[in-house]
Amino acid sequence: MNSTCSAPGDDRAPTTEQRFSAALHNSARVWRQALDRRLKHLGLGQASWMAIASIAKFDHPPSQTELAQQLGVEDPTMVSMLDRLSKAGFVTRQPSETDRRVKQIILTDAGRGIYQTVMTEAAGFRMEMLANVDAAKLLMVTEFLETLQAMTESTL
16 A cells, blocks of 8 residues: 555555655655765765755855755754854854844855765766656656746745
């Protein structure tokens, strides 16, 4: 029995929508887990390397709150994660020039180095996973997922 069925003991096959939802969630989860396994040599957990990558992708130094929202975590969780990244020398916090209460997060040279390693490893992993995927199907699925993301974000 598939865990996407609607009720315990329900032997009906899951609907396409249920299968899609489960596949979307599980694919994202196992993709991150597999990449995390490849990045173990960095000595950072998934939450840490994802935070570093997120900081690097902002077009401005993000505030702690912006970063927490981007990662989908609460502010106190973000503070403790940034404490660890700061202690490890990967980030610094600096007061905003416009609001001294706001702390902006800056990657250090070491943090940028970690980011480059993460991006290199992620690119290699992505190439391995997608090497035998039909380019037209990949484009179609990518465009669909981008549309779905935009539709979902519009409900937030």
